[in-house]
Amino acid sequence: MTAQPSPAAPHAPVETLDSPPTLGVLYGRALLTARSGGSALPDRRLELVNVRIDGSLVADYDHVCGFSVGGDVPPTYPHMLAFPLQMRLMTDREFPLPAPGMVHLRNIIAQVRPPVVGEPLRVTVHADRLAAHPKGAQVDLVTTVADEDGTTIWDSRSTYFVRGAPAPAGADDAPAAPPEPDPHVGRLPHAIWTVPGDIGRRYAAVSGDVNPIHVNGLAAKAFGMPGTIAHGMWTKARALAALAGRYGPAFTVDVVFKAPVRAPSKAYFHTAAVDGGWDAKLVSPKGRDHLLLTLREG
Amino acid sequence: MPSAPSSRPSLPRRAAIVGANRIPFARSNGAYARASNQDMLTAALDGLVARFGMAGEQVGEVVSGAVLKKSSDFNLTREAVLGSRLAASTPTYDVQQACGTSLQTTLLIANKIALGQIESGVAAGVDTTSDAPIEVNEGLRSVLLAANRAKSTAGIVKALAGLRPGQIVPEIPANREPRTGMSMGEHAAQTAAAWGITRQAQDEIAAASHQHLAQAYDRGFFDDLMTPYLGLTKDNNLRPDSTVEGLAKLKPVFKPAGYPDTEATMTAANSTPLTDGAATVLLASDEWAAERGLPVLAHFVDAETAAVDYVHGDEGLLMAPAYAVPRLLERNGLTLQDFDFYEFHEAFASTILATFAAWEDPIFCKEKLGYDEPLGSFDRSKLNVVGSSLATGHPFAATGARIVPTLAKLLHEKGSGRGLISICAAGGQGVVAILEA
Numbered sequence: 022m023t024a025q026p027s028p029a030a031p032h033a034p035v036e037t038l039d040s041p042p043t044l045g046v047l048y049g050r051a052l053l054t055a056r057s058g059g060s061a062l063p064d065r066r067l068e069l070v071n072v073r074i075d076g077s078l079v080a081d082y083d084h085v086c087g088f089s090v091g092g093d094v095p096p097t098y099p100h101m102l103a104f105p106l107q108m109r110l111m112t113d114r115e116f117p118l119p120a121p122g123m124v125h126l127r128n129i130i131a132q133v134r135p136p137v138v139g140e141p142l143r144v145t146v147h148a149d150r151l152a153a154h155p156k157g158a159q160v161d162l163v164t165t166v167a168d169e170d171g172t173t174i175w176d177s178r179s180t181y182f183v184r185g186a187p188a189p190a191g192a193d194d195a196p197a198a199p200p201e202p203d204p205h206v207g208r209l210p211h212a213i214w215t216v217p218g219d220i221g222r223r224y225a226a227v228s229g230d231v232n233p234i235h236v237n238g239l240a241a242k243a244f245g246m247p248g249t250i251a252h253g254m255w256t257k258a259r260a261l262a263a264l265a266g267r268y269g270p271a272f273t274v275d276v277v278f279k280a281p282v283r284a285p286s287k288a289y290f291h292t293a294a295v296d297g298g299w300d301a302k303l304v305s306p307k308g309r310d311h312l313l314l315t316l317r318e319g
Numbered sequence: 320m321p322s323a324p325s326s327r328p329s330l331p332r333r334a335a336i337v338g339a340n341r342i343p344f345a346r347s348n349g350a351y352a353r354a355s356n357q358d359m360l361t362a363a364l365d366g367l368v369a370r371f372g373m374a375g376e377q378v379g380e381v382v383s384g385a386v387l388k389k390s391s392d393f394n395l396t397r398e399a400v401l402g403s404r405l406a407a408s409t410p411t412y413d414v415q416q417a418c419g420t421s422l423q424t425t426l427l428i429a430n431k432i433a434l435g436q437i438e439s440g441v442a443a444g445v446d447t448t449s450d451a452p453i454e455v456n457e458g459l460r461s462v463l464l465a466a467n468r469a470k471s472t473a474g475i476v477k478a479l480a481g482l483r484p485g486q487i488v489p490e491i492p493a494n495r496e497p498r499t500g501m502s503m504g505e506h507a508a509q510t511a512a513a514w515g516i517t518r519q520a521q522d523e524i525a526a527a528s529h530q531h532l533a534q535a536y537d538r539g540f541f542d543d544l545m546t547p548y549l550g551l552t553k554d555n556n557l558r559p560d561s562t563v564e565g566l567a568k569l570k571p572v573f574k575p576a577g578y579p580d581t582e583a584t585m586t587a588a589n590s591t592p593l594t595d596g597a598a599t600v601l602l603a604s605d606e607w608a609a610e611r612g613l614p615v616l617a618h619f620v621d622a623e624t625a626a627v628d629y630v631h632g633d634e635g636l637l638m639a640p641a642y643a644v645p646r647l648l649e650r651n652g653l654t655l656q657d658f659d660f661y662e663f664h665e666a667f668a669s670t671i672l673a674t675f676a677a678w679e680d681p682i683f684c685k686e687k688l689g690y691d692e693p694l695g696s697f698d699r700s701k702l703n704v705v706g707s708s709l710a711t712g713h714p715f716a717a718t719g720a721r722i723v724p725t726l727a728k729l730l731h732e733k734g735s736g737r738g739l740i741s742i743c744a745a746g747g748q749g750v751v752a753i754l755e756a
Contacts, residue, residue: 299631
């Protein structure tokens with residue numbers, strides 16, 4: 022075990038794992054194991070060192086999300102490295118919120134430069150900002166990706182929500198989240214997305230995120246969804262792929278996931294070039310917001 | 320050191336349009352359902368060879384292309400030439416620029432003639448929507464390619480174990496923009512709504528196109544531009560008795576996305592149908608034509624290609640000609656009104672009407688083109704006077720090679736004058752050109 026300074030959780034001890042946890046096992050454990058459900062976030066950080074991005078796995082991801090194979094590693098790809106660590110944290114017996122049925126509410130990625138296939142990376146994850154939500158409770162999972170020199174090249178903050186979960190004591194003391202992105206786009210869609218019926222299974226295959234709400238209709242309904250829904254991070258990846266060539270290597274991209282995107286379905290994608298970046302929205306044909314996105318360069 | 324030939328002409332020079340040949344255009348899955356792109360292109364070339372007595376002759380180049388093309392047709396034009404009566408020593412290459420293909424091939428041939436690199440050439444285009452290439456489903460393709468890459472039997476078996484029943488469903492090419500997921504009609508509907516193009520105005524364009532084409536056939540206009548093929552002597556999309564009143568009864572399609580309160584205005588009649596066909600144009604230097612006693616119908620003056628950002632910008636997919644034409648006019652010191660004929664490819668009636676509306680709009684001309692004065696309107700009685708794509712049909716890559724000789728012959732009939740050609744293309748592109756006689 023080593024202790025590394027982190028701006029977000031400077032004092033939490035770090036546990037370095039030998040290999041990424043297997044997500045299917047974690048989901049199974051989360052579904053089957055009785056939780057003690059602690060009231061506070063674990064004071065720990067998990068990290069993987071010498072992580073090397075595999076170009077052929079990136080190609081699989083590119084095919085599912087619409088990125089160009091052989092271009093920069095997609096800005097959403099490091100989430101693939103972090104998600105098993107996030108799940109490992111969240112499926113522990115002591116974690117205050119249950120992982121199954123968790124819904125991704127928001128994801129902010131700040132990229133300094135794209136990671137390069139094969140370079141040794143350090144991926145560190147911790148939980149932060151456990152808070153009450155009008156319909157349950159929410160928590161942030163913070164990830165940093167550092168290069169060999171220890172320089173952070175990518176970080177992200179994912180907010181997950183659990184419907185009906187009691188807000189743990191002390192949750193109200195959590196610092197407020199930054200204001201949500203407020204994209205301004207025209208009324209005309211620039212693209213009509215055809216979301217394939219099997220996109221949940223296909224994204225699960227490349228991401229390892231086999232959350233039942235994405236891969237099984239009955240399970241999705243059991244968790245209060247209308248049917249299988251697309252992964253939020255797939256919609257974010259697809260949106261960034263659609264903007265390919267229109268932004269540089271360094272930027273912050275903030276996304277709020279609103280109404281879930283059913284699979285299959287159609288959705289309208291609106292974009293607008295704005296000062297310093299891009300605004301985008303994914304909305305249903307009836308006008309319900311699915312995804313609000315702002316990308317600001319620099 | 321060899322000396323330059325004394326007869327070398329002063330360059331650049333204007334390429335001459337000598338003549339043309341096409342086969343009648345046929346509605347999809349009809350008369351030409353069994354004919355391939357290569358079959359149709361060969362037939363159109365052989366008709367041209369017969370008309371101009373070029374059997375066994377080598378022309379400088381044949382340049383052609385198809386939008387919907389099988390991968391086995393990688394050398395489509397070369398294969399067609401080898402099967403035609405042109406000399407087997409005639410070089411070729413393939414070009415694809417969606418609906419702009421054969422106006423672009425005309426430009427390429429004309430430029431080489433202008434530079435003295437060739438003395439003659441054939442620009443052509445062909446497309447079939449009936450004998451369309453069918454691709455295997457993306458999942459099946461991945462599995463088969465993985466099996467093909469596998470080095471051992473066990474590897475092949477393992478790869479093939481990835482096969483799923485759903486992967487058998489083939490993918491048939493759709494008239495859809497890859498980056499927007501919208502069909503060309505859906506894009507055109509948005510543009511029509513943005514410019515407030517009415518159903519009535521679109522139906523008037525469509526009815527005029529059919530009436531003009533029918534009159535042109537009646538007076539024998541196409542007799543030296545066309546060779547019958549597979550039982551057709553005329554474009555079989557032609558409805559000579561089309562009237563605005565009759566077209567008004569058709570059910571509209573393509574509801575514009577993003578305009579919940581706007582009615583659909585586009586119909587099967589004011590949108591071009593899927594069509595099969597091939598067209599060729601013979602271009603040459605004046606000297607080459609004179610040596611053979613062949614006429615010069617018109618000269619190719621200049622051309623311009625433009626593209627717009629329809630993906631994330633605020634411009635319509637088919638609006639590139641609205642930008643290409645002003646650039647072409649400016650370079651040639653002309654105004655929009657300085658033409659005797661206007662040959663505008665009618666992808667959709669609404670497309671050309673939106674283009675005209677843009678040129679009449681001071682805001683568009685100021686903000687998008689940087690002009691203080693709008694380009695204005697022109698005499699619509701000079702528009703598509705022998706019909707256009709709504710009546711003839713539109714085999715994508717063949718349309719330019721249909722329009723170029725049509726305009727050249729109109730100018731030749733008139734004796735002198737100038738004409739403008741405009742073709743919009745998938746991918747937000749447009750090709751425009753000027754001919755003079």
